[in-house]
Amino acid sequence: MKISPTAIADEMGVSAASVIDMIKKLSEKKLISYDKVKGAKLLERGQKEAVAIIRNHRLWEVFLLEKLNYSWDEIHDIAEQLEHVKHPELADRLDVFLGHPEYDPHGDPIPKSNGEIPTTVKTLLSEIEIGKSCRVVAVKDTSSVFLQYLEQLSVNIGTKIKVLDIVPFDNSMLLQIGKEIKTTVSKRFAESLLVD
Amino acid sequence: MKISPTAIADEMGVSAASVIDMIKKLSEKKLISYDKVKGAKLLERGQKEAVAIIRNHRLWEVFLLEKLNYSWDEIHDIAEQLEHVKHPELADRLDVFLGHPEYDPHGDPIPKSNGEIPTTVKTLLSEIEIGKSCRVVAVKDTSSVFLQYLEQLSVNIGTKIKVLDIVPFDNSMLLQIGKEIKTTVSKRFAESLLVD
DNA sequence: ATACAAAATTAGACTCGTCTAATAAAATAA
DNA sequence: TTATTTTATTAGACGAGTCTAATTTTGTAT
Numbered sequence: 001m002k003i004s005p006t007a008i009a010d011e012m013g014v015s016a017a018s019v020i021d022m023i024k025k026l027s028e029k030k031l032i033s034y035d036k037v038k039g040a041k042l043l044e045r046g047q048k049e050a051v052a053i054i055r056n057h058r059l060w061e062v063f064l065l066e067k068l069n070y071s072w073d074e075i076h077d078i079a080e081q082l083e084h085v086k087h088p089e090l091a092d093r094l095d096v097f098l099g100h101p102e103y104d105p106h107g108d109p110i111p112k113s114n115g116e117i118p119t120t121v122k123t124l125l126s127e128i129e130i131g132k133s134c135r136v137v138a139v140k141d142t143s144s145v146f147l148q149y150l151e152q153l154s155v156n157i158g159t160k161i162k163v164l165d166i167v168p169f170d171n172s173m174l175l176q177i178g179k180e181i182k183t184t185v186s187k188r189f190a191e192s193l194l195v196d
Numbered sequence: 197m198k199i200s201p202t203a204i205a206d207e208m209g210v211s212a213a214s215v216i217d218m219i220k221k222l223s224e225k226k227l228i229s230y231d232k233v234k235g236a237k238l239l240e241r242g243q244k245e246a247v248a249i250i251r252n253h254r255l256w257e258v259f260l261l262e263k264l265n266y267s268w269d270e271i272h273d274i275a276e277q278l279e280h281v282k283h284p285e286l287a288d289r290l291d292v293f294l295g296h297p298e299y300d301p302h303g304d305p306i307p308k309s310n311g312e313i314p315t316t317v318k319t320l321l322s323e324i325e326i327g328k329s330c331r332v333v334a335v336k337d338t339s340s341v342f343l344q345y346l347e348q349l350s351v352n353i354g355t356k357i358k359v360l361d362i363v364p365f366d367n368s369m370l371l372q373i374g375k376e377i378k379t380t381v382s383k384r385f386a387e388s389l390l391v392d
Numbered sequence: 393a394t395a396c397a398a399a400a401t402t403a404g405a406c407t408c409g410t411c412t413a414a415t416a417a418a419a420t421a422a
Numbered sequence: 423t424t425a426t427t428t429t430a431t432t433a434g435a436c437g438a439g440t441c442t443a444a445t446t447t448t449g450t451a452t
Contacts, residue, residue: 014441
């Protein structure tokens with residue numbers, strides 16, 4: 001998909017000018033290609049570097065949650081710093097130490113050392129029909145507010161959810177979460193949860 | 197002790213001008229004081245930050261050695277990157293996870309969360325008299341070459357060393373290392389090992 | 393098709409950490 | 423004490439990454 005410089009700027013909290021500047025620099029470094037029409041695309045080298053960093057990020061997230069007992073909503077920010085620590089072998093050793101986890105705590109697949117990323121079939125909760133059940137496999141939004149909300153609703157990776165009803169007016173969904181909780185969530189919410 | 201800007205520049209591999217510039221900036225930030233005569237001194241805030249970073253560094257070194265099975269001579273460089281990862285509870289959680297280690301793999305004390313640094317009596321191996329025995333408690337030089345040399349001689353923290361003889365000519369020492377190894381080392385070597 | 397709005401891009405500036413070259417100050421040797 | 427050498431300091435510049443304020447391009451509604 002093509003993403004506009006403005007969108008990147010908003011997402012990253014920097015000015016559009018900075019994004020354009022950076023696109024230029026990354027193009028010069030042959031990490032990305034840029035073309036008004038096709039947008040920005042990762043080049044071979046850029047792709048590799050990017051995947052390596054994502055691998056680091058997700059492995060560190062597992063470490064922070066499992067070993068240091070951080071909570072779901074805290075790990076992302078710390079992993080964002082850890083992911084840039086550079087040393088050959090580091091990711092692989094971490095991977096071994098953690099027992100070769102396949103998914104990070106948010107349900108995202110951890111790239112293999114060869115750069116391969118396991119793909120999983122994921123559906124937005126918002127696309128599940130009335131009466132059907134599913135299990136949470138990942139979150140699309142990793143912001144603290146969202147994760148804390150999930151926590152509050154006892155929603156975790158693996159949690160079973162049944163769609164009891166959908167309000168036609170605004171597409172809110174009435175959900176049965178696990179055995180205990182029955183609640184209504186917004187369309188926005190249902191579009192931020194990935195299920196299988 | 198007072199250290200000259202030039203010495204810092206050499207040690208850090210930057211120009212003297214950079215050191216002076218940085219001294220100015222750190223002074224403005226009230227992290228250090230600087231005075232031609234007294235030299236540079238850490239101020240309260242600077243001291244705290246510095247100790248916190250040392251704490252991070254040493255804890256990460258323990259992690260890298262014990263959990264990721266890195267070797268003695270590799271951990272320093274990686275820890276130098278990890279030490280700057282910032283998050284309120286990170287050091288404390290790491291500390292708990294590692295079981296409150298008191299020393300890092302090079303034998304240096306790990307500062308407590310309150311900033312306290314356990315002090316240990318340490319003597320240079322070069323000051324041990326003929327016939328006396330001692331145990332290695334720390335290394336003064338953490339360069340790869342030195343650590344690899346130690347590895348080769350089977351010298352580790354805790355290794356027992358007996359000084360069998362000292363060559364008056366150049367102060368080389370004949371050592372009994374553990375039970376197996378008997379070898380002669382230079383004065384420079386003996387001044388890089390700390391024993392109790 | 394025209395005109396307005398939104399997005400992309402450029403220009404010019406600022407901070408940071410760094411550098412080299414020039415100058416000043418201090419230490420040391422004669 | 424003066425000359426020489428070493429060290430400290432200043433001046434001016436540069437690249438990186440960022441910004442704001444134009445300006446240009448593109449998209450869209452009338």
